[in-house]
Amino acid sequence: MFKTKILTRIEESGIMAIVRVETIERAIEITEGCLAGGVDCMEISYTLPNAGEIIKQLSERYDERLLIGAGTVLDSETARLAILSGAKFIIAPNYNESVCRLCNRYQIPYMPGCTSITEMLTAIEAGAAMVKAFPISSYYGPSLVATIKTPTPYLPVMSSGGANLENIDKWLESGVDCIGVGSLLTKGTTEEISKNATQLRQAVICYRA
Template identity: 80%
Template sequence: MFRTTILNRIEETAIMAIVRVETIERAIEIAGGCLEGGVDCLEISYTLPNASEIIEQLNTHYQEQLLIGAGTVLDSETARLAILAGAKFIIAPNYNESVCKLCNRYQIPYMPGCSSVTEMITAIEAGAAMVKAFPISTYYGPTLITTLKTPTPYLPIMSSGGANKENIDEWLESGVDCIGIGSLLTKGTKEEIATNAKQLKQAVIKYKMKKK
């Protein structure tokens, strides 16, 4: 799968589930709920030691139905392990040059966390596919994206934190390219996750129809 194909899918879905999970059974339940609601992009966090196993198992179970990536990837060693496990993109709370180089080598989109315009431009110039507004999107909300996009309209931005069912329309209107969602898409039953995913995805569909 080429880097551009992966990015197109992320931007098309526009919603990404941020998943921290201890068992493959729960991971499959979360993934199933997300899929039922129309969200097919999942980030599996490397804050837990079994992240590689979860990525492998989800890829085996769902194959092309899901786009699975790795999150909280702080160094190139972890990035390589994630890619070998089948991660189709790499996300981090920080920018790391060695991770960026490795991802570019294997045509894997890299989305580092940045909190200033200087960091964001540095990351994009080095080859990052998208920047993650972290942790600032949690504090400033959707107006942050509008502010950042005014001087740098070409800058692809993923938000991480701060988005919910009540303000999803504001985030979409801000011009954000992908919205990372945690609890709404990872807590509760499979049915509850599916309901939340469907509401979020419907907001995306409505927004894109309005833009046409």
């Protein structure tokens, strides 16, 4: 899958599930709920030691139905292991030059966390595919993206934290390119996750109509 195709799919989905999960059984429950609701992009966080195995098993089980990537990737060693496990994109809470170089080498989109315009432009100039507004998106809310996009309208931004069913429309109106969502898409039963995913995706579809 080419880098541009991966990015296009992320942008078209508009919603990404941010998942921290201990077992493959629970990962499958979450995935089934997300896919049933139309959310087909998922980040598996490397805050847990079994992240690589989860990515591998989900990639094999769902193939092209699910676009799966790795999150909380702090170094190039972890990035390479994640890619070998099947990760189609790499996300981090920080910018790391060696991770950026490695991802570009293998044509994998890299989305580092940045807190300032200087950090964001540094990352993009080095080859990052998108910047993650972290942890500032959960603090400032939707107005943050609009503020970033005013001087740099070409800058692709992913939010991480702060989005919910009540304010999803405001996030979309802010110009955000992808919205990372945690609890709504990872807590509760498969049916509850599916219901939340459906509402989030419907908001995206309605906004873009």
